[in-house]
Amino acid sequence: MSSSSAARRDAELENGGLDACEALSEPLSRVMVLLGRRWAGVVLSTLLHGPAYFNELKRRIPAISDRVLNDRLIEFAELGLVTRTIVDQGRVRVQYALTDHGAALRPAITELTRWAEEHLSPDE
Incomplete structure (x- = not known):
């Protein structure tokens, strides 16, 4: 994850935009979609x-x-x-x-x- 996307994720967590589970699973979700093809x-x-x-x-x-x-x-x-x-x-x-x-x-x-x-x- 780039530092800018990590910073965005952290800001959304702090502002209540994402819960911790959504933020942590997003990178895993991307890689599983890639490897799951x-x-x-x-x-x-x-x-x-x-x-x-x-x-x-x-x-x-x-x-x-x-x-x-x-x-x-x-x-x-x-x-x-x-x-x-x-x-x-x-x-x-x-x-x-x-x-x-x-x-x-x-x-x-x-x-x-x-x-x-x-x-x-x-x-x-």
Whole structure:
């Protein structure tokens, strides 16, 4: 959260505009919406292993459709989580990599994975 949005949130809390629960859940709500999008967490987790071309991502995530993968990659690029680098090796290809901003999700994704391993059965 930027310092200006944090200051706005604090001012709204002090002036009675938001209750503490609403203010605390707003950032969590935003990240859960982001990670809750279809295949979002899987795509980000896959990119945590390093840069990849579109077809490499498709091979690593075989059940994802081309359209959904493309949509997630565009969305992540617009959010500054992923870079798109055009590579010309006789034919033009696009390589995707996490930015520092995207890579900062590593601890959260690692903890969510650990929690799932400990608390969810494989069929859930």
